Amino acid sequence: MDDLFAVYDGRVPREADLVTYWFEKARAVIAAKKAKRAGLLATQGIRGGANRRVLERIKDSGDIFLAYSDRDWVLEGANVHVSIIGFDDGSEAERQLDGAAVQAINADLTSAADLTQARRLPENAGISFMGDTKGGAFDITAELAQKMLGAPANPNGRPNSDVLRPWINGLDVTRRPRGMWIVDFGCEASEKDAALYQEPFEYVKAKVRPFRAKNKRDTYRERWWIHAEPRPAMRDGMAGLKRYIATPRVSKHRLFVWEPVTTLPDSALIIFLREDDYFLGVLHSKPHELWARRMGTQVREAESGFRYTPNSTFETFPLPWPPGQEPAADPRVEAIATAARDLVSKRDAWLNPPGGSASELAKRTLTNLYNQRPTWLYDAHRALDQAVFAAYGWPANITDGDILACLLALNQQRAAGKQTKAAVQN
Secondary structure, X not given: OHHHHHHOOOOOOOOOOOOHHHHHHHHHHHHXXXXXXXXXXXXXXXXXXXXXXXXXXXXXXXXXXXXXXXXXXXXXXXXXXXXXXEEEOXXXXXXXXXXXXXXXXXXXXXOOOOHHHOOOOHHHOOOEEEOEEOOOOOEEOHHHHHXXXXXXXXXXXXXXXXXXXXXXXXXXHHOOOOOOEEEOOOOOOOHHHHHOOHHHHHHHHHHOHHHHOOOOOHHHHHOOOOOOEOOHHHHHHHOOOOEEEEEEOEEOOOOOEEEEOOOEEEOOEEEEOOOOHHHHHHHOOHHHHXXXXXXXXXXXXXOOOEEOOHHHHHOOOOOXXXXXXXXXXXXXXXXXXXXXXXXXXXXXXXXXXXXXXXXXXXXXXXXXXHHHOOHHHHHHHHHHHHHHHHHHOOOOOOOHHHHHXXXXXXXXXXXXXXXXXXXXXX
């Protein structure tokens, strides 16, 4: 790997999949005029994130003239989504995307608004984070947590509640909350101080230490009682909040839920350090969902869902107003907040009906709800979308393509530091 990284330094990002190296090899051969064109197949993840950089390089030195952006690949047990890409030195005059003639093919294998040109916005920094990466079996059942919580005071005179927290991952959002807890010594506790919390420490010593002892990274191996990546900036940002917004890092439906700040989110979740209904409303609206699906990538397995990241997805997304600059007492802000509260209230009522049996409740998950998408849910989202459209200054019947074009224009204006209105006027 070190040799590969050295040879392709500056050409292929280290985070990119192995398949991308063949795209760069083919591009270099064409640029050297040793070949005229190439055609390669990859999982559709080639369209996004670090992988997409190789397609951007292809467009810099030549162009993509043929592409199938997302096709099922079912063969000998494989069931994935793939992209097929033909490229050359730019001499081919015709372009064909997904079987249709187009004027141009963007690096994300689209032909409309080129969202690969979107830039990260400083105004969105410090709001969204990947959750805590535990790096071992720190998570425990509710029964074990209650046992530890009920234990006598420790040698330091402190209760175990100091180092035990409710814990959630993506399954608790897309399915049903499981009531899990986690042993959490924070970011800086010394081994000596952690050991004073007797039962939690001895549990981690037995369950986590042997696993972490095999890790090649010094900090993970030597500080085995501390989570691998405890996200100190995220924890600092939670101070003073009562709740935060969470969304699964990978999910079929882009879902946003409220979680109490006392609950520690896992790395399978992306969280947002805002506690106002307006902010959740914008995130759960059509403009943000369209943006997230275009800026993210679909996972390899069919029907598994799309990835969401704080940097490429959220930090590029232009909200109606820069975060923290929403106009006070503005009816447009309140309209979004009201629609968001209504959506969450109706959704919570469906998830937890009074008197629901255990078998009935097991079926009532957000994934099942959004698979069914009953009329009342459609109406609630429609009302929210209309409120968000109004905040941007868009017409009620704006098309998906125009939404993305307007968002891209607003992103570029904000990235350039220009003073803009909330809307991109049509």
